[in-house]
Amino acid sequence: MRYQDQLFEQRESAILDTARRLFTEQPWDRVTIAEVATAAGIGKGTVYKHFPSxxxxxxxxxxxxxxxxxxxxxxxxxxxxxxxxxxxxxxxxxxxxxxxxxxxxxxxxxxxxxxxxxxxxxxxxxxxxxxxxxxxxxxxxxxxxxxxxxxxxxxxxxxxxxxxxxxxxxxxxxxxxxxxxxxxxxxxxxxxxxxxxxxxxxxxxxxxxxxxxxxxxx
CATH class of the missing domain: 1.10.357.10 (Tetracycline Repressor, domain 2)
Structure with missing residues (x-):
């Protein structure tokens, strides 16, 4: 697997792990993509590269x-x-x-x-x-x-x-x-x-x- 692909998968896993954690801390349906991005330490636009919505x-x-x-x-x-x-x-x-x-x-x-x-x-x-x-x-x-x-x-x-x-x-x-x-x-x-x-x-x-x-x- 290419290094860039590995980074992409690692970042996606980090986004998912962050979302799971945030969902345990506050109502999951109120958590925004911006909050997930901030907690994961990445830009909001980067999250949308992985998840369009x-x-x-x-x-x-x-x-x-x-x-x-x-x-x-x-x-x-x-x-x-x-x-x-x-x-x-x-x-x-x-x-x-x-x-x-x-x-x-x-x-x-x-x-x-x-x-x-x-x-x-x-x-x-x-x-x-x-x-x-x-x-x-x-x-x-x-x-x-x-x-x-x-x-x-x-x-x-x-x-x-x-x-x-x-x-x-x-x-x-x-x-x-x-x-x-x-x-x-x-x-x-x-x-x-x-x-x-x-x-x-x-x-x-x-x-x-x-x-x-x-x-x-x-």
Whole structure:
């Protein structure tokens, strides 16, 4: 790699690290590019050479976080038994969100259609590619959970919708601060366990119905 390219990558990493730090010190949606530039010790125009908009900066943070998390979940799947993999992966995914509540908020923000529409085309494509990676990962997990019985791509997608709805609910709960404001607060660990049970029970029941009556879904 050329020296100039190395400097470019180092500077980009410094910008991202600075943004992450600032987001923990004040509301992330109020941090400006100028503040990121000042804290990183570079010019505002230099930041724009790396990220043409604040949305692009948000997108890079979220894409990087998801790639790191997905890599960990794949490794966890490989180290788990077929029957335990789904439960282990779901619980770890919830723990990943809890470990990065601010970036969980960013993930929810970046998933909004109006946000995606404002992104430059390369970033939109990266989000689509990431979604495909998660879908393939889910399909592998589901196959192992169902003792390698194979569902059609359409049926797998339908099951994924239910999982996505549950996971989005958990993300929203984490982003909002948990249950501390409830009259009888619920421990997040118990909440994660119950939601995980719900997801797995629902997947198995719905998959069994689909496998028993495939003609209904053609």
């Amino acid at each position: 604040k949305e692009a900066l948000y997108a890079r943070l979220v894409l990087d976080l998801n790639q790191i998390n997905l890599h960990e979940l794949r490794a966890l799947q490989a180290a788990s038994s077929a029957q335990d993999a789904m439960r282990t992966v779901i619980r770890r995914a919830f723990e990943q969100m809890l470990a990065n509540p601010i970036e969980t908020q960013l993930c929810l923000h970046c998933d909004r259609p109006e946000f995606q529409e404002r992104l430059e085309a390369p970033f939109r494509q990266q989000f689509l590619d990431l979604e495909c990676e998660y879908q393939r990962f889910f399909a592998d997990l589901l196959s192992a959970t169902l003792d390698n019985q194979t569902l059609s791509q359409a049926d797998t997608q339908n099951l994924l919708w239910g999982v996505e709805a549950c996971v989005s609910g958990v993300m929203t709960r984490i982003a909002s601060g948990g249950f501390a404001h409830w009259a009888e607060p619920i421990a997040l660990d118990d909440y994660f366990a119950r939601v995980t049970d719900f997801i797995i029970a629902g997947l198995r029941a719905q998959a069994a119905a689909l496998l028993a009556h495939p003609s209904r879904h053609e």
